[in-house]
Amino acid sequence: MLRTAVASALLLLGGWAAAGWLTYDFQVWTDEGARRLQVALRPVEAPPVSVQGPAGSSHLAALLAEVGGATIVNFVYTRCVTVCLSLGGGFQQLQAALQADRAAGSASRVGLLSISFDNARDDPAALQAYAQRLRADPALWRFVRVPDTAQQQHLLRTLGVVVTPDGRGDFEHNAALLVFDARARMVRIFDLAEQQLALDFARHLSARSP
Known part of the structure; x- marks a missing residue:
């Protein structure tokens, strides 16, 4: 016993x-x-990929560094009628908060970036039309794609973004708000329902940036 x-x-x-x-x-x-x-303990550096959008071509790291503070990133495709609607609506609310900061004279160095993974349809013209539908302020919210398929897949894997074609021309994908610092490192991941937390963290991060 x-x-x-x-x-x-x-x-x-x-x-x-x-x-x-x-x-x-x-x-x-x-x-x-x-x-x-793991991301909070060990930030993930964005791989060196080229991006393309309505404003032209650039490198992802350079685009993230332009803001000078912090960037909140989501992954979408413009034809999505499910979770991307929530992502777009959430970014509209974040944009409104950042515009209010700017109007109050306390603008923070926080930007928004939507990255499309649908290269077959989301060319720069489609991204521009999508941005206009969402009334995106180009000074705050930018839209790009990664035109090279190999680079795109590398980026998705590195950041843990899961995208699966559904066989009908659409995609199943996970959704989150990824916060990057000015060194192009993913430093936090937030749920869609935590957009205020994401914004507060990004503001704090930008205030600490030199």
Whole structure:
């Protein structure tokens, strides 16, 4: 009986230790939670990819550095009628908050960037039309794509963005708000419902930037 009790206790302790290791001392319980914690602990540098949008071609790192503080990034495609509607609406609210900051004379160095993963349809003209539909302020909110397919896939993998064609011309994809610093590093990931937290963090980050 005693031997059984001791063995059970050891198994319990072993399971507890394993659970603690797998969940970073019980801070996270899902793969996505682990990914977000990893990013917070070790920022992910954006790979050197070329981007293209209505304003012309550039490099992603240069585009992120132009803001000088922080950039909130989402991944979309312009024909999406599901989660991208929420992403677009959320960015409209973030844009309104940044415009209010500017009007109040306390403009922060925070920008918004939407990156399309639908190269077949989202050329610069389509991105421009999409931006106009969303009433995007080009001084605050930019739209680009990564025209090279290999570079695009590398970017998606590096940032943990999952995009799967559904066979009908649309895509299934995860959605989040990715915050980058001026050094083109992804430093935080927020849920769509956490857009205020994302904005507050980006403001704080921009205030700390030189």
